[in-house]
Amino acid sequence: MANAAQTDSVSTARWGVAAALWGVSWPLGWFMGGESGALLPAIWPSIVALGVVYLTRQALLGLVAGAIAGAIILTNGQPWAAFLSLMGDYFAPHFTNEWKMSAVAFTLLLGGFAAVLERSGGLEYFLRRYLLRGGESPTRLQAGAAGLGLVCFFDGLANSVLVGRLVSPLADRHGVSRVKLAYIADSTSSAVACVAFLSTWIAYQLSMIRDGFAQIGEEANPYAWFLRSLPYNYYCWFTLLLVGLVIFRQFNPGPIGTYERAAREKVGQGDAVAETSTATSGGLILCVIGLATLFFSLLIGLYGFGLPSAEGDAAAYFPITADKLTAAFGSQAGAFVLVFGGVMASVSxxxxxxxxxxxxxxxxxxxxxxxxxxxxxxxxxxxxxMLSSTLSSLGTGKLLGDLVGQWAPLSLIPVLIFLFGAVISFSTGTSWGTMGILMPLAIPLIANHPGAAGIDLTPFYAAAVGAVFSGAVFGDHCSPISDTTIVSAISCDVSPHDHVRTQLPFALLSALTAALVGFLPVGFGTSPWIGLLLGALVLIGATFLWPVRRVGA
Structure with missing residues (x-):
C-alpha cells in the first residue's frame, strides 16, 4: 500500500513538473515573443516537447505541448490569439496537404494489412515448415527466430509479438534462454522496419524527411532521400549484423551468458503442446501474394503514374531506361501511389x-x-x-545552425545528431517522437551551419537523416520504457528488467561502433560504405577478441 502511494506521489510530481515546464511558455511569450533572433524562445518548444515526453511517457502529449508552447510564443502570450494560430496555422493546414493525408491513409492501410497477414497463420507456417527444418539445435532455433523477424519487415511491433509468441514456447526444449529470444525479437523489429522501404514506418519517415527539408524551403523528394540515407543508417545495420554474429558465434557478453548456460541445462523440459499448430500452407500463400501485390503495386504505380507526372502525359513508357525510372520515382505522384499500393494489398x-x-x-x-x-x-x-510547423515559424533551425557552428565544425554534426537522438529516444522510449523532435532541427542545422557555404551538402543531409533514424531506433531498441522493449519481453515471457539488462551490452556495442566507425568518419568525407565495412569488421573482431565464455551449440 505504501509503495502504491509513493508511486502515485511520484507520478503526480512528474505531471506537475511537466505542467510547470509548459507554463513557462507564457512569460516567454509576454517578454521575449517579439524578439527576432532570440535563442531561448526559438528552442523552447523543443525543450517543452522533450521534457513533457520524458516526464509523462506520452509522446503525443509532448509534441502537442511543444506546438502549443510555440504558438504561445509566436503570439506574444495572448491566449485567444495563440489558440486561433495553433488551429488555423499549425493544425488545420496539414489536413489539406495531399502528401500528408496520403501518409496517414497508407499507415492505417498497412496496419490493417499486416494484421491480416499475422492472423492468417502464414508466417507461423513459414517458421515451422521452412525456418526450423533440418534440426533442433539452439543455433537453428535462434536463426529461425531471426529469419522470421526479417520476414516480418512490414511492422516493428507486430514483429516482436510474432517472434516471441511463436518461438518462445519452443525455447526450453531447444536449450535457448527466453532473454536471448527477447533480444532477437527486439533487434529484428524496429531495426528492420526502419530500413524497409515498405513498412508501417515508411509513411511517417517520409513525412519527417519532407518536413525537415521544408524547414529550409526545399521541396524534397522524400523517397529519394530515404534511399540515400540507407547506407548511413549505421545503428540499424550493425544491430542486424550483430544478431547474426551472436547466433552463429555464440557471442554472449554480460549477464546473458548465465541465462544461456542455465537454458542448456534444462534442455527437454519445454512444453510439448508448443508443437501443435493450426497454421496451413494457405496462409503462407496469402502472405506471399499479399506482399507481392504491395511491392508490385508500388513499383508499377510509381512508374505508371510517376512518369506522366514528371515528363507530361505524352511520356512514352517503353523502352524503360534509367533516366525514365529516375524521373518517375522522383515525381510528385508518390502520395497517390502510397494509397494505391495500400488499397491493392489490403484488398488482395x-x-x-x-x-x-x-x-x-x-x-x-x-x-x-x-x-x-x-x-x-x-x-x-x-x-x-504541428511542432515542426511552429519551429519553422520561429526560425529555430537557422538559430541552432548559427549557434552550433560557433563551437562544432560541420564534420561533427552527423555524430552529434546521432548521439543526441540516442539520448532522447532512450530517455523517452519513443522512436517516432524522437524523429518528430529531431528531424525538423537536423536538416536546418546543416543548411545554416557557417561551414556549409560553398560545398555539396548532399552527403551531410543523407547522413543527418540516417543519424536521426539510427538515434531514434537505439532508444526504441533498448529503453526500459519503450513499447517494443516491453512487448518483446512479455511475448517471450521474461521481465522487462531482465530483457533490458541482458540486451544493453549488444545495443551499446552497436551504438558505439555506429558513432566511432560510422557517423564520425562520414563527417570528414569518408564514403558511407567504408563505414559499413569497417563497422562489420569491428563487430566480427569483437566476437573473437571479447573475453566471453561461450555456451555450446
Whole structure:
C-alpha cells in the first residue's frame, strides 16, 4: 500500500513538473515573443516537447505541448490569439496537404494489412515448415527466430509479438534462454522496419524527411532521400549484423551468458503442446501474394503514374531506361501511389483470407484491429507536424545552425545528431517522437551551419537523416520504457528488467561502433560504405577478441 502511494506521489510530481515546464511558455511569450533572433524562445518548444515526453511517457502529449508552447510564443502570450494560430496555422493546414493525408491513409492501410497477414497463420507456417527444418539445435532455433523477424519487415511491433509468441514456447526444449529470444525479437523489429522501404514506418519517415527539408524551403523528394540515407543508417545495420554474429558465434557478453548456460541445462523440459499448430500452407500463400501485390503495386504505380507526372502525359513508357525510372520515382505522384499500393494489398489479403482456413469475418475483424492499433501512431504523426510547423515559424533551425557552428565544425554534426537522438529516444522510449523532435532541427542545422557555404551538402543531409533514424531506433531498441522493449519481453515471457539488462551490452556495442566507425568518419568525407565495412569488421573482431565464455551449440 505504501509503495502504491509513493508511486502515485511520484507520478503526480512528474505531471506537475511537466505542467510547470509548459507554463513557462507564457512569460516567454509576454517578454521575449517579439524578439527576432532570440535563442531561448526559438528552442523552447523543443525543450517543452522533450521534457513533457520524458516526464509523462506520452509522446503525443509532448509534441502537442511543444506546438502549443510555440504558438504561445509566436503570439506574444495572448491566449485567444495563440489558440486561433495553433488551429488555423499549425493544425488545420496539414489536413489539406495531399502528401500528408496520403501518409496517414497508407499507415492505417498497412496496419490493417499486416494484421491480416499475422492472423492468417502464414508466417507461423513459414517458421515451422521452412525456418526450423533440418534440426533442433539452439543455433537453428535462434536463426529461425531471426529469419522470421526479417520476414516480418512490414511492422516493428507486430514483429516482436510474432517472434516471441511463436518461438518462445519452443525455447526450453531447444536449450535457448527466453532473454536471448527477447533480444532477437527486439533487434529484428524496429531495426528492420526502419530500413524497409515498405513498412508501417515508411509513411511517417517520409513525412519527417519532407518536413525537415521544408524547414529550409526545399521541396524534397522524400523517397529519394530515404534511399540515400540507407547506407548511413549505421545503428540499424550493425544491430542486424550483430544478431547474426551472436547466433552463429555464440557471442554472449554480460549477464546473458548465465541465462544461456542455465537454458542448456534444462534442455527437454519445454512444453510439448508448443508443437501443435493450426497454421496451413494457405496462409503462407496469402502472405506471399499479399506482399507481392504491395511491392508490385508500388513499383508499377510509381512508374505508371510517376512518369506522366514528371515528363507530361505524352511520356512514352517503353523502352524503360534509367533516366525514365529516375524521373518517375522522383515525381510528385508518390502520395497517390502510397494509397494505391495500400488499397491493392489490403484488398488482395482480404479476398484471399479464406484460403487460410478462416472466415471472411475473422479477416475483416483482424483488419479493423490492425487499423485501430495504428491510430495512436498516426496521432503522433500529426503532433510532430504541428511542432515542426511552429519551429519553422520561429526560425529555430537557422538559430541552432548559427549557434552550433560557433563551437562544432560541420564534420561533427552527423555524430552529434546521432548521439543526441540516442539520448532522447532512450530517455523517452519513443522512436517516432524522437524523429518528430529531431528531424525538423537536423536538416536546418546543416543548411545554416557557417561551414556549409560553398560545398555539396548532399552527403551531410543523407547522413543527418540516417543519424536521426539510427538515434531514434537505439532508444526504441533498448529503453526500459519503450513499447517494443516491453512487448518483446512479455511475448517471450521474461521481465522487462531482465530483457533490458541482458540486451544493453549488444545495443551499446552497436551504438558505439555506429558513432566511432560510422557517423564520425562520414563527417570528414569518408564514403558511407567504408563505414559499413569497417563497422562489420569491428563487430566480427569483437566476437573473437571479447573475453566471453561461450555456451555450446
Amino acid at each position: 489479403a482480404l479476398v484471399l483470407f479464406p484460403v487460410s482456413g478462416r472466415s471472411y469475418a475473422k479477416g475483416a475483424r483482424a483488419y479493423g484491429q490492425g487499423v485501430k492499433h495504428l491510430l495512436a501512431p498516426v496521432m503522433i504523426l500529426v503532433g510532430a507536424w
